Amino acid sequence: MKRRELLAGLGAGAVALAGCARETPRDGAVATVAAAKSSETFNWKMVTTWPPNFPGTGTSATELAETITRASSGRLTVRVFAAGELVPPFEVFNTVSAGAAEMGHGVSYYWKAQVEAAQFFGAIPFGMTPAESSAWLHFGGGMELWRELYEPFGVTVFTGGNTGTQMGGWFNREINSPEDLKGLKMRIPGLGGEVLQRAGGTPVMLPGGEIYTAMQTGSVDATEWVGPYNDVGFGLHEVADYYYYPGWQEPGAILEISINRQAWDALPEDLQDIVKSACGYVESRLGAEYNARNAQFLEQLRNEGRIEIRRFPDSVLDELRAHSREVIEELVARDEKAARIYASYTAFQQQVGEWLDIGERAAIVARR
Ligand code: CA
Numbered sequence: 001m002k003r004r005e006l007l008a009g010l011g012a013g014a015v016a017l018a019g020c021a022r023e024t025p026r027d028g029a030v031a032t033v034a035a036a037k038s039s040e041t042f043n044w045k046m047v048t049t050w051p052p053n054f055p056g057t058g059t060s061a062t063e064l065a066e067t068i069t070r071a072s073s074g075r076l077t078v079r080v081f082a083a084g085e086l087v088p089p090f091e092v093f094n095t096v097s098a099g100a101a102e103m104g105h106g107v108s109y110y111w112k113a114q115v116e117a118a119q120f121f122g123a124i125p126f127g128m129t130p131a132e133s134s135a136w137l138h139f140g141g142g143m144e145l146w147r148e149l150y151e152p153f154g155v156t157v158f159t160g161g162n163t164g165t166q167m168g169g170w171f172n173r174e175i176n177s178p179e180d181l182k183g184l185k186m187r188i189p190g191l192g193g194e195v196l197q198r199a200g201g202t203p204v205m206l207p208g209g210e211i212y213t214a215m216q217t218g219s220v221d222a223t224e225w226v227g228p229y230n231d232v233g234f235g236l237h238e239v240a241d242y243y244y245y246p247g248w249q250e251p252g253a254i255l256e257i258s259i260n261r262q263a264w265d266a267l268p269e270d271l272q273d274i275v276k277s278a279c280g281y282v283e284s285r286l287g288a289e290y291n292a293r294n295a296q297f298l299e300q301l302r303n304e305g306r307i308e309i310r311r312f313p314d315s316v317l318d319e320l321r322a323h324s325r326e327v328i329e330e331l332v333a334r335d336e337k338a339a340r341i342y343a344s345y346t347a348f349q350q351q352v353g354e355w356l357d358i359g360e361r362a363a364i365v366a367r368r
Contacts, residue, residue: 042076042267047096049089049106051209052082055233056226056293057255060160060286061105064257067278076271078103089207093258097153102263105160108146108256109190115153116331117338120345121146123166123250125192125324127345130162130252130287131360132352137254140348145341156264158279160255161286164294166247167231168312169224170215170240175312178319187211187223191327192249198323208234215239224249228297229290237301243309248320255286 046065050058065078083089086101093111096104108115109122120127121142128136136142137159146157169188173180182200193203204220214220216239223240224247225231237243257279264272301307312320332339 038075038268040268041074042271044076044078044102044263045086046078046080046103046105047086047092047101048080048104049083049092049110056230056286056289057163058082060255060282060289063285064105064160064278064282067281068275071274071278072271076267076274093153093155096258096260097155099154099260099262102260104256104258106256107253112190115149116335117149117341119191120338120341121254121256123190123253124328124345125195125249126321127251128349128352129165129356132349132356133252133254134159134162135352136345136348141344142348145344149337149341150258154261155258156261157259158257158276159283160257160279161283162255162290163226163253164287164290165227165252166224166250167227168244168247168249169222170231170236171222171242171244172215172240173221174242175244175316177313177315181316181319185221187214187220188249190249191324192224194327195249195320195323198326199319212236212239227290227294228301229293232297232300237304237307241307243301243307244312245309246312248312248317248324
């Protein structure tokens with residue numbers, strides 16, 4: 001902590017004095033430090049949980065790396081590795097924690113085995129939408145809680161945006177009542193999977209690349225993935241008859257940009273600022289991309305007319321919501337850190353939801 005403060009102070013001082021030094025070079029030592037800092041170069045590796053250039057999430061990781069490299073004029077170059085190229089996808093967090101890669105790009109619920117409470121920074125069933133969680137992270141104390149949670153692992157974190165409100169998924173049988181969930185074999189990871197299990201279904205965990213074949217061969221009856229943009233990209237509309245909404249299991253999935261703490265502390269302040277700004281840039285672009293592309297691919301699905309797009313009946317959502325509460329309350333009861341985060345999360349969700357209900361939601365309903 002002391003070393004960091006010292007470096008931060010030195011950095012700010014050096015920048016301020018370097019400005020004067022151009023006119024009145026009175027402090028040679030400071031000018032030398034500033035020059036050494038600006039010429040030092042850093043080469044970082046970014047490991048990701050995404051297939052190479054996967055549309056949206058994967059391309060956003062690439063855009064982040066390129067933005068940092070370009071904005072720093074190559075003083076900090078970031079090279080991206082797709083899932084499996086350097087390490088398997090679910091090893092991203094461990095790799096950044098160990099310092100074998102300086103940077104990671106993924107979703108926090110993939111490392112729930114190491115940090116169970118991290119799931120609040122990924123997606124929570126019946127939890128916050130992208131606009132709500134962004135407000136919580138930046139102005140409701142969410143980022144501070146996230147950084148505190150990762151501190152013991154030597155990792156600092158930024159948000160990389162959100163994949164948008166997801167769809168409930170693809171089904172080859174109608175879901176008319178909670179009874180229809182019983183015996184349903186569905187690809188659905190994380191807390192959503194636990195919820196389905198309590199409703200009588202069988203959750204299956206499959207990486208994205210295996211979903212199409214599992215649906216085609218009937219080894220699963222249903223699957224969720226993301227939304228129209230990524231789902232049509234995988235061809236899921238060819239292997240299912242019904243596309244249900246809303247995405248109760250992931251009302252929004254927050255992307256995580258993790259950075260090894262020592263690598264972060266070693267950067268001069270101006271390069272840290274470039275990294276921060278680049279994270280903010282890709283964050284805002286990703287949300288826009290998912291809304292634009294999801295809308296475009298939804299229209300395509302409607303025009304093709306082969307599949308039926310349906311809303312889950314209220315009775316099904318009521319059942320799933322009740323089980324979600326149980327699952328989350330049990331998680332919170334066994335993990336003190338999760339309890340603190342949950343308290344912040346739920347209080348914020350309640351407050352921001354009240355606003356968005358008479359704000360955005362009412363405005364959308366009113367124009368119909
Ligand atoms: Ca999903």
